[in-house]
Amino acid sequence: MAAEIADADLVMLATPVGQMAELMARIAPHLGPQTIITDGGSTKSDVVREAYAQLGSRVGQFVPAHPIAGAELSGASAARSDLFQWKKVVLTPLPENSAVSVDRVRRAWELCGAMVSQMTPAQHDEVFAVVSHLPHLLSFALVHDIAQRDNRDLLLSFAASGFRDFTRIAASSPEMWRDICMGNREALLGELQVYIAELNRLSSALAAGDAEQLEQTFFAARELRAGWTLK
Amino acid sequence: MAAEIADADLVMLATPVGQMAELMARIAPHLGPQTIITDGGSTKSDVVREAYAQLGSRVGQFVPAHPIAGAELSGASAARSDLFQWKKVVLTPLPENSAVSVDRVRRAWELCGAMVSQMTPAQHDEVFAVVSHLPHLLSFALVHDIAQRDNRDLLLSFAASGFRDFTRIAASSPEMWRDICMGNREALLGELQVYIAELNRLSSALAAGDAEQLEQTFFAARELRAGWTLK
The missing domain is CATH 1.10.3660.10 (6-phosphogluconate dehydrogenase C-terminal like domain)
Known part of the structure; x- marks a missing residue:
């Protein structure tokens, strides 16, 4: 996994929030200087807290996000290619994020057809x-x-x-x-x-x-x- | 109204529960000996209480019913001819009802395509x-x-x-x-x-x-x- 993460432009932590800390800890040593990480967790303050704890000085490379496309189904078998078309995605950027990093995550979601807005993790x-x-x-x-x-x-x-x-x-x-x-x-x-x-x-x-x-x-x-x- | 009610076989009190008592009081003197009354109220104990109060010795002619076909729309403009197709209707017969009366109301609802069941008003x-x-x-x-x-x-x-x-x-x-x-x-x-x-x-x-x-x-x-x- 290490080489892929070092070379990646954008890594999506598509994991339950409960496993986010462990995943962050595992990838932290392998982040390339340009790699941006984002997530899809439904809660943000707790994920951000873990990001500061696990990513340390590299927390600026993590742009927290919440794509809002709920369904009562879950898991890989519930996947649909148009799931995010016209759906909302909320970014909750950190003071440590560069404008370029935030914009890159925003554009990735817009390519999926989503409408992106921003607020603080607490909001x-x-x-x-x-x-x-x-x-x-x-x-x-x-x-x-x-x-x-x-x-x-x-x-x-x-x-x-x-x-x-x-x-x-x-x-x-x-x-x-x-x-x-x-x-x-x-x-x-x-x-x-x-x-x-x-x-x-x-x-x-x-x-x-x-x-x-x-x-x-x-x-x-x-x-x-x-x-x-x-x- | 009096003559129509005296001649009718089956009268449906299609009125809000809050106005049921007044309507019962108005039609009570005009009921023919064969006339059966029923209602469509969403609550039954209160309607039954009013039926005893307003219809007196003729309460046996009232067969309480609740057709279950909810929608967030209401009023005449929300009417649909197939509203009761495959829908449930609950009858809550009174001890004073004859089997023939209950059966007549049951059959009227079945003609609308409804599935009819029975319980007590309290149940x-x-x-x-x-x-x-x-x-x-x-x-x-x-x-x-x-x-x-x-x-x-x-x-x-x-x-x-x-x-x-x-x-x-x-x-x-x-x-x-x-x-x-x-x-x-x-x-x-x-x-x-x-x-x-x-x-x-x-x-x-x-x-x-x-x-x-x-x-x-x-x-x-x-x-x-x-x-x-x-x-």
């Missing part, structure tokens, strides 16, 4: 805790709750399209989502607490028979969701 | 609290939470297909879901408490860095969900 993890990690946790939690029950087959036999769509992401890889949740623990915990507080508020409204508060909550949600489409 | 409301009412509440809650934030547009711009599907039902009718939640308050409150307990358990696992517990939860959910398809 990235905050955003994805809300729009991705929390919904996955919530969907897993509902299906897990049903899985514990003796009448789960009866329950599922009456589930309809709303349930189907709400729980599609609960068929995602347990190992990958364990790593994502652990990798973004802090932001995810914060969002989970906010969400539990929202549920407690709705629970009180229900208990009090406060139909008005329920309707206002549903109305605000419907207004935002009905006006949004995935681009 | 119905328990089942749908889990597989329908709770997921709707959870989806509304997440989108409402985002709607309150100043950076909601940024957040939505990075939402992907998982978020899209999880929140599709948050574009549902606020008035209809207010009525459903209020109509099935007791069962929904119970399920919401179970779910909040599940989230608190996951929150503790996250805080403790218990990756094993997260993975076990996700694995059990994935196993059940990946093995299920909507028929």
